[in-house]
Amino acid sequence: xxxxxxxxxxxxxxxxxxxxSCSGSGSNIGSNYVHWYQQxxxxxxxxxxxxxxxxxxxxxxxxxxxxxxxxxxxxxTGLQTGDEADYYCGTWDSSLSxxxxxxxxxxxxx
Amino acid sequence: xxxxxxxxGGLVQPGGSLRLSCAASGFTFSTYWMHWVRQAPGxxxxxxxxxxxxxxxxxxxxxxxxxVTISRDNAxxxxxxxxxxxxxxxxxxxxxTRDRDLSTWGQGTLVTVSS
Numbered sequence: 001x002x003x004x005x006x007x008x009x010x011x012x013x014x015x016x017x018x019x020x021s022c023s024g025s026g027s028n029i030g031s032n033y034v035h036w037y038q039q040x041x042x043x044x045x046x047x048x049x050x051x052x053x054x055x056x057x058x059x060x061x062x063x064x065x066x067x068x069x070x071x072x073x074x075x076x077t078g079l080q081t082g083d084e085a086d087y088y089c090g091t092w093d094s095s096l097s098x099x100x101x102x103x104x105x106x107x108x109x110x
Numbered sequence: 111x112x113x114x115x116x117x118x119g120g121l122v123q124p125g126g127s128l129r130l131s132c133a134a135s136g137f138t139f140s141t142y143w144m145h146w147v148r149q150a151p152g153x154x155x156x157x158x159x160x161x162x163x164x165x166x167x168x169x170x171x172x173x174x175x176x177x178v179t180i181s182r183d184n185a186x187x188x189x190x191x192x193x194x195x196x197x198x199x200x201x202x203x204x205x206x207t208r209d210r211d212l213s214t215w216g217q218g219t220l221v222t223v224s225s
Contacts, residue, residue, distance in 0.1 A: 002154065035211045037155070044218055045147075045155065050211040088155050090212065098171055099145065099157035099212070 003028060004089055006102035013110050017077040020105045022089030024070050028100055032092045034072035036065055039086045039104075048087070049074060079109050112136040112214050114206050119219030126196050126223070132189040132206030132216055140164070140184035142209050146191050148202035149218070158204070159191065174200075196223045 005023040012018040022034060036049040047056055049065035052072065064075045072089055089102040118130040132144070146158040159170045159180040168180050179192040189206050203218040 033211070037212070039155075044205055044215040045207075045212075046215065047211060047213050050213065056213065086154075090155070090157075092210070097169055099147075099160070101155045101157065104154040 002103040003093060003096070003100035004091070004102035006087075006089060006105045008103070009106045009108065011108040011110055012079055014079055014081065016079050017075065018079060018107065019076075020074040020087055020089075020107070022072040022074070022102050024072075024091065024100075026070060027095035028070075028091050028093040029067065029072055030070040031094055034065065034067050035090050036063075036072075036074045037088045037090065039088065041085070045088065076107070081109050083107060084109050114208065114214055114216035116204065116206055116216045116219040119204065119221045121222045121224065122196055123225050124197060124223055127192070127194045128196065128221060130191040130193065130204055130206075130219055130221070132191075134187045134189065134208070137208075137214075139182075139187040144180075144182060144189045145207050145212060146180060146189075147205045147207055147212070147215075148200075148221075149205070150199075150202040153202075156202075161189070193221070196221075198223050 033051040037045040038048045039045045052067040053065045062078045066073050086104045088104045093100045113135045115133045122128050145160040161168045161180045177195045181190045201223050203220050205215050205218045207215045
Protein backbone atom coordinates (compact mmCIF):
# COMPACT_ATOMS: atom_id res chain seq x y z
CA UNK A 1 0.00 0.00 0.00
CA UNK A 2 0.96 3.64 -0.49
CA UNK A 3 2.68 5.78 2.14
CA UNK A 4 0.09 8.52 1.60
CA UNK A 5 -3.59 7.66 1.96
CA UNK A 6 -6.24 8.91 -0.45
CA UNK A 7 -9.85 7.81 -0.94
CA UNK A 8 -10.06 5.45 -3.93
CA UNK A 9 -12.90 7.37 -5.50
CA UNK A 10 -15.06 10.47 -5.20
CA UNK A 11 -17.98 11.64 -7.26
CA UNK A 12 -20.15 14.70 -7.66
CA UNK A 13 -22.48 16.32 -10.15
CA UNK A 14 -21.43 18.91 -12.73
CA UNK A 15 -20.99 22.44 -11.34
CA UNK A 16 -20.67 21.06 -7.80
CA UNK A 17 -17.50 20.93 -5.70
CA UNK A 18 -15.45 18.09 -4.35
CA UNK A 19 -12.50 17.66 -2.03
CA UNK A 20 -9.87 14.93 -2.07
CA SER A 21 -7.87 14.22 1.06
CA CYS A 22 -4.30 13.00 1.39
CA SER A 23 -3.12 11.73 4.74
CA GLY A 24 0.49 11.18 5.67
CA SER A 25 2.83 11.50 8.62
CA GLY A 26 5.33 13.83 10.20
CA SER A 27 8.18 12.66 8.00
CA ASN A 28 6.41 13.41 4.74
CA ILE A 29 3.47 15.82 4.61
CA GLY A 30 4.18 17.07 8.13
CA SER A 31 7.57 18.43 7.13
CA ASN A 32 7.45 18.91 3.37
CA TYR A 33 5.30 20.51 0.69
CA VAL A 34 2.39 18.59 -0.82
CA HIS A 35 1.90 18.50 -4.58
CA TRP A 36 -1.10 17.31 -6.58
CA TYR A 37 -1.19 15.70 -10.02
CA GLN A 38 -4.01 15.12 -12.48
CA GLN A 39 -3.89 12.15 -14.82
CA UNK A 40 -6.51 12.16 -17.53
CA UNK A 41 -7.37 8.78 -19.09
CA UNK A 42 -4.52 7.55 -21.26
CA UNK A 43 -2.33 10.57 -20.54
CA UNK A 44 0.75 11.36 -18.50
CA UNK A 45 0.33 12.99 -15.09
CA UNK A 46 0.27 16.77 -14.97
CA UNK A 47 1.20 19.03 -12.05
CA UNK A 48 -1.98 20.63 -10.72
CA UNK A 49 -0.95 22.15 -7.38
CA UNK A 50 2.56 22.61 -6.00
CA UNK A 51 3.89 23.68 -2.64
CA UNK A 52 0.58 22.96 -0.87
CA UNK A 53 -1.50 25.65 -2.54
CA UNK A 54 0.17 27.15 -5.62
CA UNK A 55 -1.17 26.72 -9.14
CA UNK A 56 1.17 26.44 -12.14
CA UNK A 57 0.51 28.76 -15.03
CA UNK A 58 -2.55 27.67 -16.97
CA UNK A 59 -4.29 25.82 -14.14
CA UNK A 60 -7.70 27.42 -13.50
CA UNK A 61 -8.54 28.77 -10.07
CA UNK A 62 -11.28 26.13 -9.78
CA UNK A 63 -8.45 23.99 -8.42
CA UNK A 64 -7.07 24.73 -4.97
CA UNK A 65 -4.89 23.07 -2.38
CA UNK A 66 -4.34 23.29 1.34
CA UNK A 67 -2.33 21.58 4.03
CA UNK A 68 -2.90 21.15 7.74
CA UNK A 69 -0.51 19.15 9.90
CA UNK A 70 0.04 15.81 8.22
CA UNK A 71 -2.80 16.08 5.69
CA UNK A 72 -3.33 17.82 2.42
CA UNK A 73 -6.53 18.55 0.56
CA UNK A 74 -7.30 19.20 -3.08
CA UNK A 75 -10.46 21.13 -3.86
CA UNK A 76 -12.21 21.39 -7.19
CA THR A 77 -15.17 23.69 -7.74
CA GLY A 78 -17.49 24.08 -10.73
CA LEU A 79 -16.95 20.47 -11.73
CA GLN A 80 -16.85 19.69 -15.43
CA THR A 81 -16.97 16.35 -17.21
CA GLY A 82 -13.45 17.10 -18.42
CA ASP A 83 -12.24 16.94 -14.81
CA GLU A 84 -12.83 13.18 -14.73
CA ALA A 85 -9.40 11.81 -14.01
CA ASP A 86 -7.17 10.20 -11.43
CA TYR A 87 -5.69 12.58 -8.89
CA TYR A 88 -2.51 11.87 -6.94
CA CYS A 89 -0.85 13.62 -4.04
CA GLY A 90 2.90 13.44 -3.65
CA THR A 91 5.69 14.71 -1.43
CA TRP A 92 9.19 13.99 -0.19
CA ASP A 93 9.59 11.64 2.76
CA SER A 94 12.50 12.84 4.88
CA SER A 95 12.86 9.56 6.78
CA LEU A 96 12.70 7.23 3.79
CA SER A 97 14.56 9.68 1.51
CA UNK A 98 12.20 8.94 -1.34
CA UNK A 99 9.34 10.63 -3.14
CA UNK A 100 6.03 9.16 -1.99
CA UNK A 101 2.62 9.22 -3.63
CA UNK A 102 -0.90 8.52 -2.57
CA UNK A 103 -2.68 5.61 -4.18
CA UNK A 104 -4.73 7.91 -6.36
CA UNK A 105 -8.35 9.03 -6.34
CA UNK A 106 -10.65 8.50 -9.29
CA UNK A 107 -12.98 11.45 -9.78
CA UNK A 108 -16.29 10.77 -11.48
CA UNK A 109 -18.46 13.68 -12.56
CA UNK A 110 -21.95 12.24 -12.61
CA UNK B 111 8.29 24.81 -24.76
CA UNK B 112 9.49 22.55 -21.96
CA UNK B 113 9.49 18.97 -23.21
CA UNK B 114 10.57 15.54 -22.03
CA UNK B 115 10.54 12.60 -24.44
CA UNK B 116 11.20 9.07 -23.21
CA UNK B 117 12.37 6.19 -25.35
CA UNK B 118 13.92 2.76 -25.06
CA GLY B 119 11.02 0.75 -23.72
CA GLY B 120 9.98 -2.60 -25.12
CA LEU B 121 9.50 -6.28 -24.45
CA VAL B 122 12.30 -7.98 -22.52
CA GLN B 123 12.60 -11.41 -20.94
CA PRO B 124 12.91 -11.84 -17.18
CA GLY B 125 16.52 -11.33 -16.15
CA GLY B 126 17.18 -9.11 -19.13
CA SER B 127 18.34 -5.51 -19.37
CA LEU B 128 17.06 -2.30 -20.90
CA ARG B 129 18.25 1.30 -21.00
CA LEU B 130 15.67 4.04 -21.04
CA SER B 131 16.42 7.53 -22.27
CA CYS B 132 14.70 10.86 -21.69
CA ALA B 133 15.51 13.73 -24.04
CA ALA B 134 14.94 17.16 -22.53
CA SER B 135 14.38 20.44 -24.33
CA GLY B 136 13.07 23.93 -23.67
CA PHE B 137 14.83 24.44 -20.35
CA THR B 138 18.32 24.42 -18.84
CA PHE B 139 18.54 20.69 -18.20
CA SER B 140 21.83 20.91 -16.29
CA THR B 141 20.24 22.92 -13.46
CA TYR B 142 17.43 20.53 -12.55
CA TRP B 143 17.08 17.43 -10.45
CA MET B 144 15.48 14.71 -12.57
CA HIS B 145 13.39 11.69 -11.61
CA TRP B 146 11.98 8.47 -12.99
CA VAL B 147 8.47 7.44 -11.93
CA ARG B 148 6.69 4.29 -13.08
CA GLN B 149 3.09 3.13 -13.33
CA ALA B 150 2.14 -0.51 -13.65
CA PRO B 151 -0.93 -1.21 -15.81
CA GLY B 152 -4.03 -0.03 -13.99
CA UNK B 153 -2.05 0.97 -10.90
CA UNK B 154 -0.82 4.15 -9.27
CA UNK B 155 2.36 6.19 -9.52
CA UNK B 156 5.53 4.83 -7.95
CA UNK B 157 8.75 6.82 -7.66
CA UNK B 158 11.81 4.95 -8.92
CA UNK B 159 14.89 7.15 -8.76
CA UNK B 160 16.30 10.68 -8.81
CA UNK B 161 19.55 12.39 -9.73
CA UNK B 162 20.95 15.78 -8.84
CA UNK B 163 21.54 18.41 -11.50
CA UNK B 164 25.28 17.68 -11.73
CA UNK B 165 24.88 13.91 -11.29
CA UNK B 166 26.66 13.89 -7.94
CA UNK B 167 23.74 12.53 -5.91
CA UNK B 168 21.43 9.65 -6.78
CA UNK B 169 18.78 7.76 -4.84
CA UNK B 170 16.56 4.78 -5.52
CA UNK B 171 13.40 3.08 -4.34
CA UNK B 172 14.08 -0.11 -2.39
CA UNK B 173 12.24 -2.13 -5.04
CA UNK B 174 14.90 -1.33 -7.68
CA UNK B 175 18.02 -0.68 -5.60
CA UNK B 176 20.98 -2.68 -6.89
CA UNK B 177 19.29 -3.41 -10.23
CA VAL B 178 18.82 0.06 -11.63
CA THR B 179 21.22 2.94 -12.30
CA ILE B 180 20.19 6.49 -13.06
CA SER B 181 22.56 8.77 -14.94
CA ARG B 182 22.59 11.88 -17.07
CA ASP B 183 24.55 13.55 -19.82
CA ASN B 184 24.13 17.28 -19.43
CA ALA B 185 25.96 17.93 -22.69
CA UNK B 186 23.30 15.92 -24.50
CA UNK B 187 20.38 17.06 -22.32
CA UNK B 188 19.51 13.44 -21.71
CA UNK B 189 18.53 11.39 -18.67
CA UNK B 190 19.03 7.62 -18.54
CA UNK B 191 17.80 4.64 -16.58
CA UNK B 192 19.79 1.43 -16.92
CA UNK B 193 17.66 -1.48 -15.77
CA UNK B 194 19.17 -4.92 -15.14
CA UNK B 195 17.87 -8.23 -13.79
CA UNK B 196 14.38 -7.24 -14.85
CA UNK B 197 11.39 -8.93 -13.23
CA UNK B 198 7.75 -9.28 -14.22
CA UNK B 199 6.85 -6.74 -11.54
CA UNK B 200 8.96 -4.11 -13.32
CA UNK B 201 6.39 -4.06 -16.11
CA UNK B 202 5.15 -0.48 -16.25
CA UNK B 203 5.09 2.78 -18.12
CA UNK B 204 8.20 4.72 -17.10
CA UNK B 205 7.97 8.50 -16.97
CA UNK B 206 10.78 10.99 -16.58
CA THR B 207 9.97 14.17 -14.71
CA ARG B 208 11.85 17.17 -13.41
CA ASP B 209 12.40 19.23 -10.27
CA ARG B 210 11.32 18.68 -6.65
CA ASP B 211 7.65 19.17 -7.49
CA LEU B 212 7.74 16.91 -10.58
CA SER B 213 6.58 19.88 -12.61
CA THR B 214 6.90 18.46 -16.11
CA TRP B 215 6.34 14.88 -17.29
CA GLY B 216 7.14 13.03 -20.46
CA GLN B 217 4.60 10.86 -22.24
CA GLY B 218 6.20 7.69 -20.87
CA THR B 219 7.71 4.56 -22.37
CA LEU B 220 6.29 1.09 -21.78
CA VAL B 221 8.51 -1.66 -20.42
CA THR B 222 7.09 -5.17 -20.55
CA VAL B 223 8.96 -7.98 -18.82
CA SER B 224 7.66 -11.33 -19.99
CA SER B 225 8.82 -14.60 -21.42
